[in-house]
Amino acid sequence: MNHTPALKRPPHHLATLLVACSLVTLLGCGGATQSALSPVYEDNRPEVLQRVAQQVAQDPTREPEVAVVVTLSEPGVAVVDLSTQATRWQKPADLTTVPFLCGQAVVAQDGSDVVVWAVEDGRELFRKSTAGMALVGAGGSGDDVAFALSSGTGVGAESAVYLLRKGSVRWSHRAAFSFGKPSVAGGLVFLPWANQQVSALSVDNGDEVARLRVLDGVIASSEARDGAVYLGRDLITRFGPEALQGVAFQKPRVDLPAQPKLMLFGEGQAEGPLSAVLRVRFALGFDQTKAAAPADDTLYFAYHKVLFGLSADAQLGRWGTTFNAPLVGIKATKGGALVMTEEGELLGIAPTGARESLGTLSLGPITYATFGTLPALEVSEAPSDTVQSLARVTAEADTAMQPARILALKWLADSPAPSATEELVRFCVDPGLPSTLMEAACAHLEHRTQGAQAVLTALEQHASFLNEIPAPPLKPLARAAASLKAVDAVPLLVAHLEDPATSEASLPMIVDALGELLQLEEAAPHKQQGETALLAFLDQYRSESAESALLPVLQSLVLRLADLDRATAAPALQRILEDPFAAAPLKGTVDQVMSQHENAAPGDDAAATAGAEDH
Amino acid sequence: MRTETIYQGAMNRHRVPSRPLVPRSRLRPRRMCLGLATAFALFALGTPAASQAQELGVTEASALLESDNADEVRMAIEAMGLVKGNRGVAPLVARIEAGLPTNLLVAALMTLAQAGQPAARPAIEANARHRDPEVRVAALAAAAACKIAGVGAMLRRGLDDLDPRVRAEAARGLGSLGPGQKERDTSAQALLQAIAREEAGAAVALALIANQEHAADLLGLLGQVPLPRLEGALATLLQRRDMALPVKAQVVEALAKTATPHAKAFLLSQRDLLKAQRGVPKNLIDDIEAAAARIAE
Numbered sequence: 001m002n003h004t005p006a007l008k009r010p011p012h013h014l015a016t017l018l019v020a021c022s023l024v025t026l027l028g029c030g031g032a033t034q035s036a037l038s039p040v041y042e043d044n045r046p047e048v049l050q051r052v053a054q055q056v057a058q059d060p061t062r063e064p065e066v067a068v069v070v071t072l073s074e075p076g077v078a079v080v081d082l083s084t085q086a087t088r089w090q091k092p093a094d095l096t097t098v099p100f101l102c103g104q105a106v107v108a109q110d111g112s113d114v115v116v117w118a119v120e121d122g123r124e125l126f127r128k129s130t131a132g133m134a135l136v137g138a139g140g141s142g143d144d145v146a147f148a149l150s151s152g153t154g155v156g157a158e159s160a161v162y163l164l165r166k167g168s169v170r171w172s173h174r175a176a177f178s179f180g181k182p183s184v185a186g187g188l189v190f191l192p193w194a195n196q197q198v199s200a201l202s203v204d205n206g207d208e209v210a211r212l213r214v215l216d217g218v219i220a221s222s223e224a225r226d227g228a229v230y231l232g233r234d235l236i237t238r239f240g241p242e243a244l245q246g247v248a249f250q251k252p253r254v255d256l257p258a259q260p261k262l263m264l265f266g267e268g269q270a271e272g273p274l275s276a277v278l279r280v281r282f283a284l285g286f287d288q289t290k291a292a293a294p295a296d297d298t299l300y301f302a303y304h305k306v307l308f309g310l311s312a313d314a315q316l317g318r319w320g321t322t323f324n325a326p327l328v329g330i331k332a333t334k335g336g337a338l339v340m341t342e343e344g345e346l347l348g349i350a351p352t353g354a355r356e357s358l359g360t361l362s363l364g365p366i367t368y369a370t371f372g373t374l375p376a377l378e379v380s381e382a383p384s385d386t387v388q389s390l391a392r393v394t395a396e397a398d399t400a401m402q403p404a405r406i407l408a409l410k411w412l413a414d415s416p417a418p419s420a421t422e423e424l425v426r427f428c429v430d431p432g433l434p435s436t437l438m439e440a441a442c443a444h445l446e447h448r449t450q451g452a453q454a455v456l457t458a459l460e461q462h463a464s465f466l467n468e469i470p471a472p473p474l475k476p477l478a479r480a481a482a483s484l485k486a487v488d489a490v491p492l493l494v495a496h497l498e499d500p501a502t503s504e505a506s507l508p509m510i511v512d513a514l515g516e517l518l519q520l521e522e523a524a525p526h527k528q529q530g531e532t533a534l535l536a537f538l539d540q541y542r543s544e545s546a547e548s549a550l551l552p553v554l555q556s557l558v559l560r561l562a563d564l565d566r567a568t569a570a571p572a573l574q575r576i577l578e579d580p581f582a583a584a585p586l587k588g589t590v591d592q593v594m595s596q597h598e599n600a601a602p603g604d605d606a607a608a609t610a611g612a613e614d615h
Numbered sequence: 616m617r618t619e620t621i622y623q624g625a626m627n628r629h630r631v632p633s634r635p636l637v638p639r640s641r642l643r644p645r646r647m648c649l650g651l652a653t654a655f656a657l658f659a660l661g662t663p664a665a666s667q668a669q670e671l672g673v674t675e676a677s678a679l680l681e682s683d684n685a686d687e688v689r690m691a692i693e694a695m696g697l698v699k700g701n702r703g704v705a706p707l708v709a710r711i712e713a714g715l716p717t718n719l720l721v722a723a724l725m726t727l728a729q730a731g732q733p734a735a736r737p738a739i740e741a742n743a744r745h746r747d748p749e750v751r752v753a754a755l756a757a758a759a760a761c762k763i764a765g766v767g768a769m770l771r772r773g774l775d776d777l778d779p780r781v782r783a784e785a786a787r788g789l790g791s792l793g794p795g796q797k798e799r800d801t802s803a804q805a806l807l808q809a810i811a812r813e814e815a816g817a818a819v820a821l822a823l824i825a826n827q828e829h830a831a832d833l834l835g836l837l838g839q840v841p842l843p844r845l846e847g848a849l850a851t852l853l854q855r856r857d858m859a860l861p862v863k864a865q866v867v868e869a870l871a872k873t874a875t876p877h878a879k880a881f882l883l884s885q886r887d888l889l890k891a892q893r894g895v896p897k898n899l900i901d902d903i904e905a906a907a908a909r910i911a912e
Contacts, residue, residue: 499744550746
């Protein structure tokens, strides 16, 4: 809970107010009221914010149960009933921004005009040139529509906000700073401006009745949902006194592809229907019992044609699901999400990842969809299994989905389940997978603690020219076997140690894994086999030259053998010292190990004696 | 003869660069003696008293094998290769088991191949899965030449090796074991698999061990595998004296059916080769001529 610095400010003096009034005049803030959007305003008054929040709760945004879609084959906009999927109307348009559903109206930029159509029948209610500015965003409730225009986002940006009622301008304000995306609820327009302020303006006359200033993050967009107004960009906070306490839902600190913002729009011209920004995005419903928290503790993350269900902090990927076509629209609420694909298919998605098709529109390809009030989402399909669903996304054949596949693999690896190990092995040994994914799967595999059977099965495979079988990725498999303490891997690792198809690069890991496993008590049944194989390997290759690629392996093996049974290793080490062809570096390692033995031996004896005396 | 060719090639590949022996002043008395003994032994090999020289060679070469000088060990290995019978085998096997650098190991295995003694088995088996492919090649060559127990399985495993040199040697080895080898069907199956994987040499090897059934399998590949890759095998089938005439007739007929200029040229070249050999049935040559005549220019 952080108090914003705004609360610590000293009270305004009269002189300050006078200067402020002069500034307002100089800046030319026009419109119905002089007081609105003034640079000096007594903001962040908890009792005022509380009153406004209550007003919104009593008079929430009213939106019809429709989808507004942008069509491609006949470029334009259409409104579809969500319950029947029947098209209410379709209009040709040259949309330069996405359309916004604003109560009973649809607002978009058509060429260089802002156009307002009636949701009911598509009547054009309003058209006005943007006069060199661009549509930033719009919101509405019932017959009230507010839209904001801006000439840019930087210092000196010209902006204007308009309130229309049934298509007629009721009031407007202009300012010399940037506006964000407005929303309408409780008889008020919530207008973000200058990245930090949000003014609540009366829909009747434009008077500013409250102002919230947030210093914790950028406030670019506002959205009225379920009796509250949410504000933000990389964080989301609710308009109300709790925002002063720093209560906000922060964008998860997770490295996600394209790094989407939590809230769309509000920074300069609204995105066009084909913008890539709209294909990689978050969606969340709001838990009304909390100031700013995702409903169902679920954050939805869409990446083109993949949708993930994440824990609210996005640290945990709970499920992933792939669609036939990219997602062009998504809206989440408590109880699930509604999505639309580029093919016009509508699907209900449960917070568990279960999905159900609700039908397909007959409007051809859709490039963008936005939804009003959602129908009740009832998904009968069984909840998705985390591992299986993420594995399916990882295995997705579309190479364009690679960032999503890597993400799915990461979340898959977070699962400690044995089935996750099984999937990681599958991806690690799949030569058909892009190398990045294969390497990532192998890297994740090395740290598994459950699911040894899959590793053992993979280790059973050996390279075969005749059967066209490649050598398995032994480095990660050997490490995984050691990490899993899979003592049954000893004979399998021995077989790979003896297989000439095993690469030199894999041998150190095999030697290390055998060394680690053979020290475990559970490995007793395999101890003799393992040690004999290691000694035989050392004997067979001890005469290798100093230039041999095997030399580091042999040195590592000497060190490992020293950790095992010294009495067993000693003759093999002695043979190296006596071999006239053994490389000097190898002899050096043996010398080092043997002198360590000699130095350690008296201490060991002393310790053993002390132990005996204690008893 | 073939074994010797391999031996020479391998020996050249693995010859230690010629360098002076350890300076005389640093030679210990034992090594000096060995050096002199070797010089004498090698000189003696070229004299009329060959048997005496060879007798001396084995003894001295055995001692020289224990040298810690690579050149001397190489000389000893080469000297063992000149020893008739199996007297050189045991010292070589012992030396291999005691450990040798790769180049000397290859030379020693090739010497064992030349000796062709089944007693070499332990050293061959121990190195058939050596990490160095040239050692594996030498071990397989030795296994085939010595016809050690289990050679078929060893060679079939070699056919599955990832290194093409090892596979080629394995195919050659399987072919050299001839049609009388144990588990011939298993070997033929492995060779057919190798042909499908475009392993050069597998087709000729199969032709060398084939019975009527295997020959039919080979002919079944005509049309699937380019003729140039099967020419060696088909020629082998036509020239094998132990192959039944009807099988040869099937080969000729299958080639005629391909009706390609290449097949015609091949048939005519085979006719000329067989004509030059004694004891080839005239009707086979007639069949070949007739088949070639059926193929348009």
